[in-house]
Amino acid sequence: MLGSVEMGSAYANPLKSNPSASSPSWSGRLAQWLQSGPAEVWVKFLLALVGLGLAFATALFSTVSRDAGNVWATVILASTSLLLATLVGLVTVPYLARRVAVERLRESFDYDVTRAGIVYVVVTLVIGIAALNTGNNLLYIVVAAMLAAILVSGVVSAWVLRWLELDVRLPEHVFAGRPVAGRIVVHNSRRFLPSFSIRVISTRKKRKKPAKQWQWEATTFAFPFNRPVEQQWLRLPDRRLRRVLVVPPPPGIFQGMAYFPFLPAQAEVSADLELRFDQRGRYRESSFGLATRFPFAFLTKTRHVTLPREVLVYPRIEPNEEVFEILPLVRGEWESFVRGRGSDLYRIREYMPEDSARHVDWKATAKSGSLKVREFAREDERKLCIAFDNPEPGLISERAYEKAVDLTASLAWHFSTQEAQVSYVVPGRPRTRDLHEFLAWLAVIEPGAENGKAALGADGLREMNLGGSDDYNIVITARPRGSLPTALWNSSYFVFAREDGSENGTPR
Numbered sequence: 001m002l003g004s005v006e007m008g009s010a011y012a013n014p015l016k017s018n019p020s021a022s023s024p025s026w027s028g029r030l031a032q033w034l035q036s037g038p039a040e041v042w043v044k045f046l047l048a049l050v051g052l053g054l055a056f057a058t059a060l061f062s063t064v065s066r067d068a069g070n071v072w073a074t075v076i077l078a079s080t081s082l083l084l085a086t087l088v089g090l091v092t093v094p095y096l097a098r099r100v101a102v103e104r105l106r107e108s109f110d111y112d113v114t115r116a117g118i119v120y121v122v123v124t125l126v127i128g129i130a131a132l133n134t135g136n137n138l139l140y141i142v143v144a145a146m147l148a149a150i151l152v153s154g155v156v157s158a159w160v161l162r163w164l165e166l167d168v169r170l171p172e173h174v175f176a177g178r179p180v181a182g183r184i185v186v187h188n189s190r191r192f193l194p195s196f197s198i199r200v201i202s203t204r205k206k207r208k209k210p211a212k213q214w215q216w217e218a219t220t221f222a223f224p225f226n227r228p229v230e231q232q233w234l235r236l237p238d239r240r241l242r243r244v245l246v247v248p249p250p251p252g253i254f255q256g257m258a259y260f261p262f263l264p265a266q267a268e269v270s271a272d273l274e275l276r277f278d279q280r281g282r283y284r285e286s287s288f289g290l291a292t293r294f295p296f297a298f299l300t301k302t303r304h305v306t307l308p309r310e311v312l313v314y315p316r317i318e319p320n321e322e323v324f325e326i327l328p329l330v331r332g333e334w335e336s337f338v339r340g341r342g343s344d345l346y347r348i349r350e351y352m353p354e355d356s357a358r359h360v361d362w363k364a365t366a367k368s369g370s371l372k373v374r375e376f377a378r379e380d381e382r383k384l385c386i387a388f389d390n391p392e393p394g395l396i397s398e399r400a401y402e403k404a405v406d407l408t409a410s411l412a413w414h415f416s417t418q419e420a421q422v423s424y425v426v427p428g429r430p431r432t433r434d435l436h437e438f439l440a441w442l443a444v445i446e447p448g449a450e451n452g453k454a455a456l457g458a459d460g461l462r463e464m465n466l467g468g469s470d471d472y473n474i475v476i477t478a479r480p481r482g483s484l485p486t487a488l489w490n491s492s493y494f495v496f497a498r499e500d501g502s503e504n505g506t507p508r
């Protein structure tokens with residue numbers, strides 16, 4: 001859902017309930033400062049300065065000792081100076097370098113030269129060559145001004161992108177083939193300076209097919225080689241290079257662009273987006289990009305913002321010809337299954353010896369000349385179970401499989417609006433009455449294995465326990481008619497997943 005949710009703290013502030021804690025002591029504030037990230041950097045830096053100072057002092061004393069002729073003092077002091085300098089280099093310098101690398105990675109930028117930038121650089125080079133050949137001071141001034149414009153463009157564009165906060169808000173329930181609204185929010189946290197010409201783009205590269213790549217993986221070096229683990233007397237951690245199949249990441253969420261011409265200081269602006277996903281599945285986006293060409297459009301500078309987002313796209317529920325063809329048949333079979341006592345008239349039929357005399361319809365009896373009784377639908381037992389019998393890999397084509405998944409989702413969505421108790425089940429999952437949970441299962445389901453379990457094969461319908469209740473079952477399956485359990489024939493309607501979807505109904 002769009003919009004933000006404000007959450008209040010559920011815990012009381014201990015500083016308010018304890019007057020003595022309202023002003024922390026100097027030692028407490030120092031300890032709190034030492035636990036922070038910048039404080040740790042400063043402590044490391046000060047320790048490095050102290051260590052280098054001691055190394056310099058011992059080096060000076062070693063020189064004095066050498067001049068005095070004390071050989072052992074010179075060796076000891078020189079060695080101490082070398083050890084202190086080495087210790088500082090091994091302990092402090094890598095830590096500070098990692099901190100600088102993390103900060104640079106957090107503020108990483110990509111540069112793309114525009115067509116205008118290429119033309120501008122070519123013109124600058126031509127004028128520079130002319131200035132060198134002629135020695136004209138005016139041309140030197142022009143070249144200097146043009147080079148300064150390139151420098152100003154890089155600095156200003158980086159300044160415009162820094163200190164911007166990005167948020168992407170996505171809807172909770174998304175269906176394939178249906179447009180949904182999303183929102184991109186950009187906040188300028190600077191106090192005085194605004195930002196200009198900001199674009200929010202996706203930094204994901206185009207999805208490629210699975211490919212094999214060489215990768216290092218952890219292993220163990222064991223000796224002797226061809227012996228059990230308990231008989232090997234040497235086992236060391238090792239690494240080996242293997243060629244593995246790398247599956248590309250899921251498709252991205254955001255394919256377009258949101259443009260903000262002006263962002264005032266300490267202000268928040270937003271833009272609504274129309275998102276559309278053609279296929280069901282899980283869509284992820286790990287980062288977004290803030291790009292700008294301000295001020296001279298020489299470069300397109302992009303700042304990467306780590307912002308993981310994920311969308312679970314449900315199957316299509318748009319009604320089609322197959323749904324319109326199946327629904328009347330399903331409803332007819334269902335009503336026939338639940339006929340009995342109730343307030344809704346189901347039909348008028350011939351009298352049977354087990355019928356009660358209270359249900360005799362005397363008007364219909366007088367017209368037809370034979371004894372007629374009324375039959376009612378049992379409202380208290382209108383229970384329905386929609387089951388997707390996940391086929392094994394290769395049993396049906398990918399097109400027929402996706403068609404069966406969409407049909408299952410459409411039937412589930414339709415009957416969820418009916419006055420009945422509807423449950424849903426797939427192999428490897430417990431039965432549920434939550435429609436969105438069932439649609440989430442169908443969004444990521446694949447042929448065969450489900451929920452970490454192997455394909456159930458011929459025992460799939462038995463594992464789903466469809467015959468263990470008095471529900472009427474709608475089963476979407478790809479099994480041949482002869483392999484269906486005969487115990488389900490009277491309480492189930494089977495929809496067969498085929499290329500044309502022509503075979504439907506009960507097998508009796």
